[in-house]
Amino acid sequence: MPEKKPYNRYEADKKYNDANARRYGLKFIIKHDADIIAELDRQPSVNGYIKRLIREDLARRGLADPDVLPDEIELTDPDDMPE
Numbered sequence: 001m002p003e004k005k006p007y008n009r010y011e012a013d014k015k016y017n018d019a020n021a022r023r024y025g026l027k028f029i030i031k032h033d034a035d036i037i038a039e040l041d042r043q044p045s046v047n048g049y050i051k052r053l054i055r056e057d058l059a060r061r062g063l064a065d066p067d068v069l070p071d072e073i074e075l076t077d078p079d080d081m082p083e
Contacts, residue, residue: 028037043049058064 028040030037040046040049055064
């Protein structure tokens with residue numbers, strides 16, 4: 001009988017993430033993007049904030065999938081958004 005490989009958490013996480021997740025990196029230049037950096041720094045969850053903005057945009061453009069869009073999302077009026 002072949003010897004069973006011991007459980008490797010790193011390999012298991014990598015296999016799951018490769019199949020189920022995507023990572024995107026953003027780079028901001030302090031001199032040019034200070035306003036964006038300041039706003040992101042104020043957020044308790046940058047990931048959640050960016051996802052919410054994208055989902056709001058999709059909903060505004062009529063591209064939101066109601067099966068994916070969380071029920072609790074509250075659309076922000078673009079005129080109320082800080083500049």
